[in-house]
Amino acid sequence: MITSTIQPPPSDGDMVGLHARGPLLTAFGLAIGWLVASGVFSLIAAIQLHSAAFLADCEYLTHGRVRALAETSFVYGWAGGAGISAVVLILSRLGGNPLRAANWFGAGSVFWNLGIAAGLVGIATGDMTSFSLLQLPRYVQPLMVFASAAMGIAGLLAWSGRRRDGTFASHWYGVAGLVLLPWALTAAQVSLLWFPMRGVLQAVAAAWYTEAVIFLWLTPLSLACACYLAAKLVGRALPSYEAAPLAFWMLIVVGTWSAGRHLVGGPVPAWIPTMAVFSFSMLLYHFAVVGLNLRPVFGLSGSVGSALKFGVGSYLLYGAVAFLACFRGIALRTQFTHFASATEQLFLYGSVSMILFAALYFLVPQLLGRGWSSPALMSGHLAGATIGVVLSVVALGWAGISQGAVMLEPKTGFGEIASGVRPYLLVNTGAQLVLLASNLLLAVNFLRSLCSCCQGSGVSTALSEGSAS
Amino acid sequence: MSSNMDSNPGRGVAGASDDSLQAEHEKLLGKQPDEKGHYRLLPLNLLFLLSAFIMFSGTYLGRFSGYFHPKVYNEYGLPPKPGADSAAAAVDPIALGKNVYAQVCAACHQPNGAGLPPAFPPLAGSEWVSGSEDRLIRILLHGLQGPIKVNGVDYVGVMPAVGPGSGYNLNPEKVAAALTYIRKEWAGIDTPVSAAKVAEIRGKDGTRQPVTVAELEKLP
Secondary structure, eight states: OOOOOSSOOOOSTTSSOGGGHHHHHHHHHHHHHHHHHHHHHHHHHHHHHHOTTTTTTOGGGOHHHHHHHHHHIIIIIIIIHHHHHHHHHHHHHHHTSOOSSHHHHHHHHHHHHHHHHHHHHHHHTTOOOSSTTOOSOGGGHHHHHHHHHHHHHHHHHHHHTOSSSSOOHHHHHHHHHHHHHHHHHHHHHIIIIISOOOTHHHHHHHHHHHHIIIIIIIHHHHHHHHHHHHHHHHOSOOTTGGGHHHHHHHHHHHGGGGGGGGSTTSSSOTHHHHHHHHHHHHHHHHHHHHHHHTGGGGGOOHHHHHHHHHHHHHHHHHHHHHHHHHSHHHHHHHTTSHHHHHHHHIIIIIIIIHHHHHHHHHHHHHHHTSOOSOHHHHHHHHHHHHHHHHHHHHHHHHHHHHHHHHHTOTTSOHHHHHHHSHHHHHHHHHHHHHHHHHHHHHHHHHHHHHHHHHHSOHHHHHHHHHHHO | OOHHHHHOGGGOSTTOOHHHHHHHHHHHTTOOGGGTTOOOOOOHHHHHHHHHHHHHHHHHHHHHSGGGOTTOOSTTOOOOOTTHHHHHTOOOHHHHHHHHIIIIIHHHHOTTSOOBTTTBOOOTTOHHHHSOHHHHHHHHHHOEESEEEETTEEEEOOBOOOSTTSSSOOOHHHHHHHHHHHHHHHHOOOSOOOHHHHHHHHHHHOSOOOEEHHHHHHOO
16 A cells, blocks of 8 residues: 655545534535435325325325425435535545635535425425426526535535545546536526427437436446445455546446437337437446446445445446346336336435445544444444335335236226235335334434534544544 | 444544555556556456447447437338328328318308208208309308308308418318318218319409308309
8 A cells, every 4th residue: 555645644534624514514414304304205105106095185295296305305405415515525535635615515505405495395386397307496496506516616626626646436426426417407407497398309308317317416426435435445446446437438428328218118219219228238337347346345344334335236236227127128018117116216225325325424423523423323224224225126126017017918907007016015115114214313313423523522522533543 | 343433434444544545546547657648458358348338239229220210219110211201191081071070160060061040051952062162162261141042041140261361270171171071971972172273262362251142153
């Protein structure tokens, strides 16, 4: 391990600078809040799938709206908020300098969360758009662009002002995730909400944005965390690292061309779904190299190691499942069934969330200057999240496959199909309950750690513990 | 792993500082000062893997591209031949006419063509329907005003124009189709009314006031 550098490496504790702790911890806390909120919405939506009358009289919580509320608070509130904050922190640590433009980050984070709050009220009162993953009402969309750009500026400055000349994989993925979201969000809202394109193009643009959220935003953010955590926790260089740059560029350049996989069988020219298979089989190279690079995490133990292991494993599994579901013969059976929800859950919860959980558990102690207040709550949360994700993905996936098979038989009535998947949906409701409960443990643990930090002499402990490590 | 490590995982492995982590990875990417910017080659097995993916995806794209044609929706489909559109667009005038009749005419003349005395004369068995094509075209294009005697009964009403530029704005093809349907259904005439003739009369007369029976009777 090379330690001979020009300047002695600064100790881990003072690198971020005390001025950045407030905004970062606030951003993490708000993201956890959105995670809990989205758990409540997901639970309501899951119950409504098998008991349609549940809250059906409440205009604000009808199924379409509550699903949009769950998705938006999860993707933008939790995954986006925590992902951007974690990446900014990691970029600052890799840069080796105190975080610059922390006030930009803080202001951006405040407006980001205000935008989500206003957007959720808008969705509940009927102002949502009709595009998946872009459901925030039109009037908060520009705010989201500026807020995410403002948060990203801190990360970009940490990257451009880094001490070392070279870059690490977390740099590439992190900067890509920070830069590409404002661009993709602008492109999507201009072409879908402000000056809507007409006809089939609208569906193509909406599918492109879905792919951009997955492959240009959430994947880079979570892989930036995963590469950093893997290198830190394993303590060795990532294996097959020389292949990593091409895998990164493959993701960025080819990733969104797979948008056509959402349009299989739709009224689009045949080459668009074919292009999805083309680009997804190129993406397999990306998935293969990520698997090779991150394979040491599968030897890790401990709470953070297990969460990271689960997250990376889910990401690889998602790649395989989504690749197969691109093909027309398979999409015929899986599209528009619960299988699609299962793959989405596998990516958003199994992969992105679990990696972000690991990142939170790893990074927050560095901000607090002390460990989490309760290791028991931590392992309880991760165990609950693992069980919940596995249960809901398996139940929904199974429901989708059986549903897809009977939906192709014209003689089977709709009621029969709906009652056939009911047991799986009940399991899914149970899984959502477990997820909500385990995420409450995370929230409690976070608040307790925050309070115990504030009560003690937080500042001095932070510095002394930081330099001790 | 110790419980202390578990509650504060942020310390990571001793020795894996952010700086050494980067130094070690930079070494792997071949950016060392003595290497003069040479690129490391991809390992052979990954190169084979990448080639396999490129070959598979290229073959798939070539096979199922639908010739990248905007009107091919099926991956096995062939692009349409030029000129094939006009042949496919030929529409049965009776079907079109029935459609137009149901939408426009049937409100007054009734779906069975019996009309509604005393304002709306019948079409079924009417000597006007079985009579001059020129007169019928003008009634539809310009509308009809004033009394009209059908089957010996006097009707007084106003028939609005339905042709191009009127409130209904039917194009010559639809006017011709409606007349073809009416004549076939209630007068047994198989000869279709041609859209070209409707367009010609419309071009000659232009937009004008509704015709009267007296005017029509001057026509052949």
